[in-house]
Amino acid sequence: MFDGGTHPHPLIEVRHVTKVYKSGTKVSALSGLSLEFQSGEFTAIAGPSGSGKSTLLNLIGTLDAPTHGEIFHGGRKVTGLTPEELADFRLRHLGFIFQAYNLIPVLSAVENTEYPLVLQKVPAHERRARAMEALRSVGLESLAHRRPDALSGGQQQRVAVARSMVHRPMVVLADEPTANLDSKTAASLLDLMQGLNREQGLTFIFSSHDPAVLSRATRVVHIHDGKLADSPAPDGVA
Amino acid sequence: MITLAWRNVWRNFRRSLITIASMACGLAAIMFGQSMIKSVQYQLVEKATGSITGHIQIQHRNIKEYKFPDRYIDDPDAVEAVLKTQAGIKQFGRRIHMTGLIASPKTSMGALISAVQPEREKDITTMASYITRGVFLGKDPKAIVMGDRMATKLDLRLGEKVVVMAQAEDGSMGAEAFRLAGVFHTGSETFDGQIVYLPVKAMQDLLVVGNRVNHFVIALNDIGQTDVIAQELREKLAGQPLQVLRWKDVDHEIVGVQRFQNALLDIVLMVVFAIVALGVLNTLLMSLFERVREFGVLMAIGARPSWVMKLVLIESFLLGLVGTVIGLVIGSLMIAYFGRNGLHLPLGDALSYFIPFPDVIYMRYEWSSHAFAAGSVLVVSLLAAIAPSLRACRLRPAEALRHV
Numbered sequence: 001m002f003d004g005g006t007h008p009h010p011l012i013e014v015r016h017v018t019k020v021y022k023s024g025t026k027v028s029a030l031s032g033l034s035l036e037f038q039s040g041e042f043t044a045i046a047g048p049s050g051s052g053k054s055t056l057l058n059l060i061g062t063l064d065a066p067t068h069g070e071i072f073h074g075g076r077k078v079t080g081l082t083p084e085e086l087a088d089f090r091l092r093h094l095g096f097i098f099q100a101y102n103l104i105p106v107l108s109a110v111e112n113t114e115y116p117l118v119l120q121k122v123p124a125h126e127r128r129a130r131a132m133e134a135l136r137s138v139g140l141e142s143l144a145h146r147r148p149d150a151l152s153g154g155q156q157q158r159v160a161v162a163r164s165m166v167h168r169p170m171v172v173l174a175d176e177p178t179a180n181l182d183s184k185t186a187a188s189l190l191d192l193m194q195g196l197n198r199e200q201g202l203t204f205i206f207s208s209h210d211p212a213v214l215s216r217a218t219r220v221v222h223i224h225d226g227k228l229a230d231s232p233a234p235d236g237v238a
Numbered sequence: 239m240i241t242l243a244w245r246n247v248w249r250n251f252r253r254s255l256i257t258i259a260s261m262a263c264g265l266a267a268i269m270f271g272q273s274m275i276k277s278v279q280y281q282l283v284e285k286a287t288g289s290i291t292g293h294i295q296i297q298h299r300n301i302k303e304y305k306f307p308d309r310y311i312d313d314p315d316a317v318e319a320v321l322k323t324q325a326g327i328k329q330f331g332r333r334i335h336m337t338g339l340i341a342s343p344k345t346s347m348g349a350l351i352s353a354v355q356p357e358r359e360k361d362i363t364t365m366a367s368y369i370t371r372g373v374f375l376g377k378d379p380k381a382i383v384m385g386d387r388m389a390t391k392l393d394l395r396l397g398e399k400v401v402v403m404a405q406a407e408d409g410s411m412g413a414e415a416f417r418l419a420g421v422f423h424t425g426s427e428t429f430d431g432q433i434v435y436l437p438v439k440a441m442q443d444l445l446v447v448g449n450r451v452n453h454f455v456i457a458l459n460d461i462g463q464t465d466v467i468a469q470e471l472r473e474k475l476a477g478q479p480l481q482v483l484r485w486k487d488v489d490h491e492i493v494g495v496q497r498f499q500n501a502l503l504d505i506v507l508m509v510v511f512a513i514v515a516l517g518v519l520n521t522l523l524m525s526l527f528e529r530v531r532e533f534g535v536l537m538a539i540g541a542r543p544s545w546v547m548k549l550v551l552i553e554s555f556l557l558g559l560v561g562t563v564i565g566l567v568i569g570s571l572m573i574a575y576f577g578r579n580g581l582h583l584p585l586g587d588a589l590s591y592f593i594p595f596p597d598v599i600y601m602r603y604e605w606s607s608h609a610f611a612a613g614s615v616l617v618v619s620l621l622a623a624i625a626p627s628l629r630a631c632r633l634r635p636a637e638a639l640r641h642v
C-alpha cells in the first residue's frame with residue numbers, strides 16, 4: 001500500500017513502528033517511530049544508552065519484527081515475510097557490521113569475506129576474486145588468509161566491513177561499529193566507511209553515541225526513549 | 239558448507255575427539271561382540287554337526303525325541319537310492335542311536351550307543367580324529383570304540399572284551415560281545431564318558447532288526463545348503479513315512495543358545511547406541527550453546543534457518559562418519575588379531591561338557607552385522623542431531639546476536 005506512485009520510493013521507510021519486548025516486564029523500546037532513509041546516505045542514529053538504537057537497526061535489518069507498524073525496503077514491505085524469505089532478502093540486499101566484529105572464527109579473513117557469496121552460490125573463482133577485491137578496498141589484502149584470532153580488533157572490523165559490502169547490498173547497517181575500538185582505529189574505520197560511501201555510493205546507517213563518530217555523518221537521527229528527538233530529517237513524527 | 243561444518247567439528251578438538259573416541263570404541267566393541275558371538279555360534283554348529291548330528295537326518299515320521307529315534311526306517315535301501323542321486327551331499331550313513339548297557343569283566347554302566355557305518359562315518363563326523371589309543375572302527379565287525387573316561391570307569395584296556403546290551407523292538411534284551419579297538423579323548427565329558435561307537439551291522443544283529451536303522455545321517459558339502467537340500471529330499475521322499483530333519487531341528491538347543499546370544503547382543507547394541515547418542519547430543523548441544531551468536535551472524539548475513547539446521551546436521555554426520563571409520567578400523571584390527579591368534583574363551587569349557595568344543599576360538603568377520611552396526615552409529619549420530627538442529631533453526635537472529 002503506497003501513498004502515491006508519483007515520486008520514487010525511499011530506500012527504506014519505517015512506518016509507525018512500535019517495538020515492545022516482553023521478557024518479564026514489558027519494555028517499550030520504540031513507540032510509533034516513522035522514518036525514511038534515502039539511497040547514498042551516510043546516516044548516524046544517535047541517542048543515549050537504552051534509547052532504542054539497536055532495536056531500530058535490528059528492525060530495519062529484518063533481524064527482528066516490529067510489534068506494530070511496517071517497514072519497507074525500496075517500496076517493498078518486508079514486515080510479515082517468513083524467516084526464510086527474510087534470510088534471502090538480507091542475503092541479497094543488506095550488509096551488517098556488528099559491534100563485536102562477529103567473524104566466523106574457523107574461517108580465514110577472505111573466507112569470512114566471501115561467505116555471503118557462498119550463500120548466494122556464486123562460483124568459487126568469482127567469489128574469491130570479489131572477496132579479494134573487497135579486502136583490497138579495506139586494505140587487508142595481505143592478511144587474507146589469517147584467521148580472525150590472528151587479527152587485531154581494528155583489522156577484524158575491517159574484514160567485517162569487507163564482508164558487509166562484498167555482495168553489493170543496498171545498505172550496510174552497523175550497530176556501534178566503533179564501540180570496541182580505540183579512537184584512532186575508530187577514526188580510520190570511519191575513514192574507510194566514508195570512502196566507500198563516497199566512491200562506491202554505498203549507503204551506511206550506523207549507530208553511535210560518540211560525538212566524534214556522529215560528526216562524520218551526513219545526517220544524524222536522534223532518538224530518545226524510542227521516539228525521534230529533534231532531527232534534521234525532513235519527514236516528521238507521525 | 240561442508241568445509242565450514244568440517245572445521246566446526248574440529249574447533250573444539252578435545253570435545254570432538256572424546257565424542258569420536260566414544261563412538262569408535264562403541265562400534266569396535268560391538269563389532270568385537272558380534273564377531274565373538276558369531277564365531278562361537280559357528281564353532282558350535284560346526285562341532286555339533288561335525289561330531290554327531292550331521293547336517294540333515296532322515297528318521298521315521300512319528301518320532302518325538304530326535305536324538306534317540308524309537309522307530310525304525312523300514313526300507314533303508316529306498317532311502318539310500320534317493321540319497322545317492324541327491325546333489326550337494328558329501329557323505330551319508332546308516333545309523334542306530336539308542337541307550338544301552340555296557341559291561342566290562344569288572345563293572346557295567348549305561349551308555350549312549352552310536353552304531354555307525356565305519357567306512358562312511360569318517361567322512362561324516364570327526365570322531366576318528368579324536369582317537370588317542372588304538373584305532374577307530376574299521377574292518378573288525380565286533381570292534382567297539384569309547385571315550386577315555388568311560389574306559390577308565392569300566393577299567394578296560396585295548397583288546398579287552400566288552401558286552402553291549404540293548405532292548406530290541408519287541409522288548410527283549412539283546413546282548414553281544416565286542417572288543418575295545420580304540421579310545422578317544424574329545425575333552426567333552428558327555429562324549430568321553432557316555433558314548434560308545436560300534437558297527438551298525440553288529441547292532442542290527444544284536445537287535446535282530448534285519449537291515450533296518452533308526453536314522454540316516456547326511457553331511458553336506460556346504461552347510462548353507464541345508465534348507466534347500468532338506469526341502470528337495472522332503473519332496474523326493476514324500477511317499478514314505480519319513481521325516482527330513484535339519485541340524486537345527488535335531489539340535490534345537492543350539493538354536494536356543496543362538497537366540498539367547500543374539501538377544502544379548504541386541505541389548506548390548508542398544509546400550510552402546512544410547513551412549514553414543516547421548517555423547518553426540520551432549521557435544522552438539524554444548525557446541526550449539528557456545529555458538530548461538532555465530533548462528534545469529536550467519537542468519538544476519540543471509541543464511542536461511544533451514545541452512546543453519548543443515549549445518550548442524552552435517553556437523554553431526556561428519557562427527558559420526560569419523561567415529562564410524564575409526565571404529566571400523568579398530569574393530570577390524572581387533573578381529574583380525576584374534577582371528578589369527580585365537581581368543582581363549584572360558585565359555586569353551588562350559589560348552590565342551592556337551593560336545594567337543596575348543597577353548598580357543600578364531601574370530602571371524604561378520605560383515606553384514608558389522609555394516610549394520612556401523613550404519614546404525616551413523617544414523618544414531620544423525621538422530622541425536624535432530625533436536626539441536628531444530629533449536630538452531632528456530633533461533634531468532636536478533637536474539638541470537640544478543641547472546642554472549
Ligand SMILES: Nc1ncnc2c1ncn2[C@@H]1O[C@H](COP(=O)(O)OP(=O)(O)OP(=O)(O)O)[C@@H](O)[C@H]1O
Nearest residue numbers: 021022023027029048049050051052053054055056
Ligand atoms: N531482547 C530484549 N528484551 C528485553 N528488553 C530489551 C531487549 N532488547 C532491548 N531491550 C530494551 O529496550 C530498550 C532499548 O534497547 P536498545 O538495545 O535498542 O538500546 P540502545 O540504544 O541500543 O542502547 P545501547 O546504546 O546501550 O546499545 C532498552 O530499555 C533495553 O533494555
Ligand SMILES: [Mg+2]
Nearest residue numbers: 053054055175
Ligand atoms: Mg545498542
